[in-house]
Amino acid sequence: MSFKGLCNLRLKNISRKAMPKRKLDAKEDRQRDDGGEEKQDERRIQCIFKSESGETDGSPFELPINISKDKLQLVCDAVIKNDEKVPYAFFVNGEEIRENLLKTVGEDILTKTETAVEIVYQPQAVFRVRAVTRCTSSLEGHADAVLYVAFSPNGRHLASGSGDSTVRLWDIYTETPQFRCKGHQHWVLCLAWSPDGRKLASGCKGGKVCLWNPETGKEICRSLTGHTDYISALAWKPLHLDPESRYLASSSKDRTVRIWDVMTFKTHMVISGHSAHISFVKWGGSNLIYTASHDRTVKVWRASDGVFCRNLDGHGHWVNTLALSTDYVMRTGAFDPANAKIVHDEVTDSPEELSKKAKARYDAVVATGGENGGFERLVSGSDDATMYLWRPEDSKKAIARMTGHQKPVNEVKFSPDTRIIASASFDKFVKLWDGFTGKFITTLRGHVNMVYQVSWSADSRLLVSSSKDSTLKVWKVEARELMLDLPGHADEVFAVDWSPDGQRVVSGGKDKVLKIWRS
Secondary structure (H helix, E strand, O other), X not given: OOHHHHHHHHHHHHHHOOOOOOOOOXXXXXEEOOOOOEEEOOOEEEXXXXXXXXXXXXXXXXXXXXXXXXXXXXHHHHHOOXXXXXXXXXXXXXXXXXXXXXXXXXXXXHHHOXXXXXXXXXXOOOOOOOOOOXXXXXXXXXXXXXXXXXXXXXXXXXXEEEOOOEEEEEEOOOOEEEXXXXXXXXXXXXXXXXXXXXXXXXXXXXXXXXXXOOOOOOEOOOOEOOOOOOEEEEEEOOOOOOOOOOEEEEEEOXXXXXXXXXXXXXXXXXXXXXXXXXXXXXXXXOOEEEEXXXXXXEEEEEOOOOOEEEEEOOOOOOEEEEEEOOHHHHHHOOOOOOOHHHHOOOOOOOHHHHHHHHHHHHHHHHOOOHHHOOOOXXXXXXXXXXXXXXXXOOOOOOOEEEOOOOOOEEEEEEOOOOOEEEEEEOOOOEXXXXXXXXXXXXXXXXXXXXXXEEEEOOOOOEEEEEEOOOOEEEXXXXXXXEEEEEOOOOOOEEEEEEOOOOOOEEEEEOOOOEEEEEO
């Protein structure tokens, strides 16, 4: 049987399935003939399936113009031999097919197109994360506001940094305090877990970087000193480039980035070149370092020798935040979030074995994306209320300028599957953008004050946000709507993080309390 015949036979089988009765609607794809009887819209259109990488599967074939998303999944399973039954999302000209093909492409496509309509299919996560719905613990202990919270790459450890100059480690099983880490003399502004999960770095307002052993709560070494002003961000060298997690980058208001060798506890390299304070640093998977500054630029540096590569210009005010499309896969390293056992299993692999696993996961994520795939993408957010999407490895020209926020953009985050960017702003809104083109998707409305942070679930289907209005909100991304409102904090919620295994969300804020949320 020919390819076209196989598809038509598949479609006939689909149409024989019983469909639930429903009320008539003028906008639906059913219509009445002159005799008053219902008849199905039998118009068809030439289509062809196309992968994210641009490869077409088979030759063009006809599909009903009103075919639904669920039926497209069945056809796709047959055409591309999807034996594992991976769920797909379908797109035409960048628009997702959410109900049926007709509503996405419109009536005009029937007369205007002379070639087959390309339906791009994108694999979705097979596993699902359940939304958190309730607070299971309120963890007290900090004597000042909680400024930063972070789960370790495998989700087995939880850390928090506070204005009381301490770092605290918490037992996620009993949801109780575990270790109080004292070493800073000023506010702890940022935390970063090494991608192997064996070290925790913290940076403070006094310009000091400390390293902690999460198993004992003890300081690994004397403090790493050299910065002359506060630490704004920390970034470890990715695991697939550094099996021993030996190198750590820190950015500072003193306009420099220092790369530390945590084996010798000395400065390995100092990078300078910005004319104002550096607000953010990222260490990319291609061994490039990206820095954002109040001088309105993003700079790209070669991590191997600190050589300046290029300027990314465009912002009209301070650049506050950066995110890489590979952030999530580099954060979790060798630990696959789809495997919930990562929290409970002891790590027995050698550093080299962990590095190989991390490399395989990293390569798989970078390979997606079609025209803009094959490269890490970078998004920057600024006080000018705009965002820029870049492909910084090989170009200083932006892929897109993203406008829509009315006040400073405080944080940006790529979804774990890299397909969506979420932005949090002081204008009270969370916005979603296409992670490949920068095209605006939707605005998530619900907060009544500034939004500080956002965090994705591991399956990219849910998003949680924290706000000055003292609440967390859980958003259902596919439906583009508010799913749950989580009140409970007594004041502003500065920080939020979703555990890599999807089981927990942690939040912290001005009320000095950490809250654990579970489904």
